[in-house]
Amino acid sequence: MPWEILKWIGLIVIMLFAGTAFTGAPFVPSRRKELEIIFKKLYKLSKNDLLVDLGSGDGKVLKAASDFGARALGIELNPILVLFSKLRFISNPRIKIKMNDFFRSNLPAETTAVYVFGDGRDMKRIIAKVEEQAQKLKRPLFLISHAFEVPGYKPEKTCRAYFLYKIEPKSK
Numbered sequence: 001m002p003w004e005i006l007k008w009i010g011l012i013v014i015m016l017f018a019g020t021a022f023t024g025a026p027f028v029p030s031r032r033k034e035l036e037i038i039f040k041k042l043y044k045l046s047k048n049d050l051l052v053d054l055g056s057g058d059g060k061v062l063k064a065a066s067d068f069g070a071r072a073l074g075i076e077l078n079p080i081l082v083l084f085s086k087l088r089f090i091s092n093p094r095i096k097i098k099m100n101d102f103f104r105s106n107l108p109a110e111t112t113a114v115y116v117f118g119d120g121r122d123m124k125r126i127i128a129k130v131e132e133q134a135q136k137l138k139r140p141l142f143l144i145s146h147a148f149e150v151p152g153y154k155p156e157k158t159c160r161a162y163f164l165y166k167i168e169p170k171s172k
Ligand SMILES: C[S@@+](CC[C@H](N)C(=O)[O-])C[C@H]1O[C@@H](n2cnc3c(N)ncnc32)[C@H](O)[C@@H]1O
Pocket: 020, 023, 024, 025, 026, 027, 028, 029, 030, 031, 053, 054, 055, 056, 057, 058, 059, 060, 061, 075, 076, 077, 078, 081, 100, 101, 102, 103, 116, 117, 118
């Protein structure tokens, strides 16, 4: 009987992780050492920033951002990763995590930078989302994209496999 329960729990966990392959990128964490470099060299994060990680996984990016003094918000669809990261940062007031589909979320008014380690096939939708949010906020937003370039945009800077873009407000 306990095997039956374990089998079902295992199946649910697999489905939760595999399911995000249909909504965006599956869970693959960014590397801590690289984050330290890019938050120094690509986009200088400071206490004046609010960085939003679209698909925040286990919260590695949020933690690195808060270590630079910034505030960080993670938007994540997988409930296991949301629970894990909420518990991980329970005593860190600079880190918040919201369970939602980032394509359906609005960014907080104080957002300065957006981080995404997405999927190449989603980059057009992601950029449309960030453009729409910059339009709502009536000011540019910086986008740090890990691994994928944004079609139709020239990066302001690149560092390793990271690209920095300045996304100007643009109506649909
Ligand atoms: C490649 S991982 C990156 C995790 C983290 N940002 C990092 O760099 O370490 C992509 C994450 O996005 C999440 N995800 C995929 N589609 C999503 C969506 N539409 N809304 C919110 N999260 C999503 C996945 O569950 C996964 O945790």
